[in-house]
Amino acid sequence: MKLKITIGLLLTLLILAGCSIYNNLVSPEPYYVTGNEKERAELIQLSRAMDEQTDNPEINFIIIQEISKILHAQGELEILNLFLTTYVEKNSKDPFNGYYLLITAENYQEREAIPFAIHYFERILKNYSDLRVRGKSIHYICLSNLIELVNEPQKKVLYYKELLSNFSEDIEKGSTYFYLAKTYEKLGEWDLSIQAYKHFLQYPESKVPGYPEALNQIKPIIDFYDYRNKNWTMENLDDLVNSVKYAIRNKDYRKLSKYRAKINFFAISWEQKKTEANTDFLDKLNTFMKNRVRYSADLDKDSNRQEAYLKTWGWSYRIRTWYLYFRRVNFPADPEIHGQWEWAGIYFGDKPFSSSDT
Secondary structure: OHHHHHHHHHHHHHHHHHHHHHHHHHOOOOOOOOOOHHHHHHHHHHHHHHHOOOOOHHHHHHHHHHHHHHHHHHOOHHHHHHHHHHHHHHOOOOOOHHHHHHHHHHHHHHOOOHHHHHHHHHHHHHHOOOOEEOOEEHHHHHHHHHHHHOOOHHHHHHHHHHHHHHOOOOOOHHHHHHHHHHHHHHHOOHHHHHHHHHHHOOOOOOOOOOOOOHHHHHHHHHHHHHOOOOOOOEOOHHHHHHHHHHHHHOOOHHHHHHHEOOOOOEEEEOOOOOOEOOHHHHHOHHHHHOOOOEEOOOOOOOOOOOEEEEEEEOOOOOOOEEEEEEEEOOOOOOOOOOOOEEEEEEEEOOOOOOHHHO
C-alpha cells in the first residue's frame, strides 16, 4: 500500500511537471517580442529572465536596458513605450521608474509627439526622486528639455529657478540668469527681470546664444533702472526739441544740460558703436557754444515714431556739425516714463547715406 502511494505520487508529480513544460512551450510570446529570429530569441530569453527576477530592481534594470536597446534599434518606439509604462504601473516601488519614464519621454520627443514628451518630463519632476544614471541626473535632463519644449513663461521661470538652485554646477549660470530675465519680461515682472539681469552681469564672460551683445545691451538698462530721478524725459517730442532749440538759441548751457539724458548719453561719430559719452566732454558743452549755433527748422527725414534727429551746426569744436539724437524711452519697468522722449546722444559730422535717400 505504501509503495502504491509512492508510485501514485510520483506519477502525479510527473504529470504536473509535464503540464508545466507544455504550458511553457505553448504559452504566447510577450507582445514586445518582435524582429528577426535572433532578436525574437533574445527578447524571449530576456523576458523569462525578468519573470524570474521580479523582486530585484537592479537585475531588472539591466534586463530592461537590453530590451529597450533591441526595441529602439528596431524603431518599435510605441511598443517600447508600452512596455516601459506597463512595467512602471505594475512595479510602482521600483527605484528606477523615473529613468524608465525618461526613456519614454525621449521616445515621444524623438517622434515629435511633444505634448506626450512634456507630460512625462513633468511627471518625472513631480512624482519621482532624482537619480543619476551613467553620471547624469534625470531631473536635470527633464528640465533642460522642458525649457526647450514649453512655451508658457510661468512654467519656464520655475524650470530656470530649479536649474539655478539644484544644478548650478552643471549649467552656465550667466546665460541662465539672462534667459530667466527675458522670461520675467514676458510675464511683465520687470523688477524680477532687473534682478535677474543684475545676476547675469556678475558673469561678464558669459556667452549667450542668440544675444552676442548681451552684456552691452543689459548694462545700460541696469544703469537706467538704478538712476532715481529721470526728470529729463518729456511726453511730447516737439516739446523736447523746442526746449533744446531754445537753450541753444539763448546759449543757455544749464537748460541744455537739463534736457540731456543723465544715463547712457553718447557722443560719437556715425560709424562708431554707441558708448557712454566722456564726462569731461559733457561738462565742457558750454565751451562749444561760443559761436552762434544754428539748427534745422524741421527734424531730419529719417526721423520716425521711435527716434528722431535734429541737425545743428556752428559748434566751436573740431567737428562743427552735430546731429542731436532723440528716442522714445523703452522701459516698461517704469510705466510713468515708458514711451516718453529723451535727448539721448550726439552724432558728429554730416549724416551718411540713409534708406530714405533711395
